[in-house]
Amino acid sequence: MARLRNQLRLIGGRYRGRRLTFPDQPGLRPTADRVRETLFNWLVPVIAGARCLDVFAGSGALGFEAVSRGAARVVMIERAPPAAHRLQANAELLGATGIQVHQADALEWLAGSASPFDLVFLDPPFADGLLAPAIERLSAPGWLAPEARIYLETPVQSGFPPLPDDWELIRDKTAGQVRYGLAVVSGSSTAP
Template identity: 70%
Template sequence: MTRAKAPGRSPAGSGGGSGRLRIIGGRYRGRRLPIPDQPGLRPTADRVRETLFNWLAPVLPGARCLDLFAGSGAIGFEAASRGAGEVVLIERNAAVARQLRTNLLTLAAPRVSVIQADALAWLAADATPFDLVFIDPPFADDLLAPACARLADGGWLAPGARVYLETAARAGFPPLPAGWELIRDSTAGQVRFGIALIQPAAGIASD
């Protein structure tokens, strides 16, 4: 994500302190990476990431992952650290994307790539299916529903794919596309997050 959930607020259980991102598990555990000086930019909370990756532990190793609103890279780098087969980070803000690339070089993570692009515009291109997709957009921009719709309609999801959703707890999740089942759901402070399982019968792309 390129902006905080709310101005001046660090989400519940900040991810490693102001201006730094701490990877909390896996190969790069304990590594701290700088976050660019952009107003309100914060990593997803440690406790949210820990819960998320506990949920994903059975399916993450070797998975092809897409982080649509990468921001600090907290989720994408965490996925790479914990054994994802490939991670693609999409970030619109040029300065944030540059820092992601710098942090990528610091980690020497060979299966991670950074693309500077608007996420919704990028999803309008030809698709290659992913096993896991992370959607954590700035809450105020109301991008969760359109991102889900483009994923569902564009052939971006492999059979049995899982999609991580994060939004403001007060707003809740939008109606999900047909064939998406919310299988995990939790809150942490002012954040609601969960995982949707995509059924193969829901028009999901296959090889």
């Protein structure tokens, strides 16, 4: 039973239906299937060939789903060594090219040299209060390509922290106890 609890299923793209395992880690909870389905429906116009950053990768649900659906490059950042090792093993199991896994503290990694991304997933462990500082780091020059999309996930009761002036929240939904949304860097006022 524990094995089933620590599995995720890719729901679309070339790896659709593939099941991946992940370790028990405090705060590690894959984004639910129905939330991922909605998110990737929003991203259909921009996912092909995108450069993606999965800042708090955890199980890798968002990053693996992105590569399954045609992202060119996915960089996954994960602090916990067991989870980072499992991400690397799952990338190899899929034979997915274009995935880089970095075992690092996300905020420290974002303090390093910037490289532009088209799509960023921000789904930190809910109890750690990391969403606002991650947004602040990402808003520094060099991290976001023009019209980049940023996925945000937080507990409903917390809500989203204030967003930078050049980010526009273009999608916003709830599912159970989770609030999730999609922001775009200014330059585009239309939904994806």
